[in-house]
Amino acid sequence: MIKSELIELISSRRPFLHLNDAEKIVDAILEEMSEALMRGDRVELRGFGAFSIRHRPPKSGRNPKTNTSIFIEQKWVPFFKAGKEMQERLNAARKFDASRPSPAD
Known part of the structure; x- marks a missing residue:
């Protein structure tokens, strides 16, 4: 949606x-x-889940195109954790509808 x-x-x-x-x-x-x-x-919506931010420290990475090392700066990223009620509803819906493909398919 x-x-x-x-x-x-x-x-x-x-x-x-x-x-x-x-x-x-x-x-x-x-x-x-x-x-x-x-x-x-932190933003919490009861029955749905909670949004928060997490810190990602600086790290070294690799450019896959050129295979050279690069420095990745620190950053803050949004994080979502589904609430218990949401997880139960999703799993109940998937359990009874085995014909539906999984989201990874």
């Missing part, structure tokens, strides 16, 4: 909510989540 599909879904499930209003709500939520992560805060 992409952002525009989410906005359309919210708008269709709530007929009193115009598409523009649904877009503003989704934008506001995502913006506040981004701001919280930039401050170093």
Whole structure:
């Protein structure tokens, strides 16, 4: 699902909510989540999961095209951990639908 599909879904499930209003709500939520992560805060959505940031220290790597060593600077990356309820729902859905290919396929 992409952002525009989410906005359309919210708008269709709530007929009193115009598409523009649904877009503003989704934008506001995502913006506040981004701001919280930039401050170093953890964002938790009960039943869904938690977003946080993790530090990746500097390291040496290799350019596969030229096979030369390169230095990779330190960085902060977003990290998502699915909540228990989400994991249970995903596994229950997969268990009963064995005909569906796995996401890796």
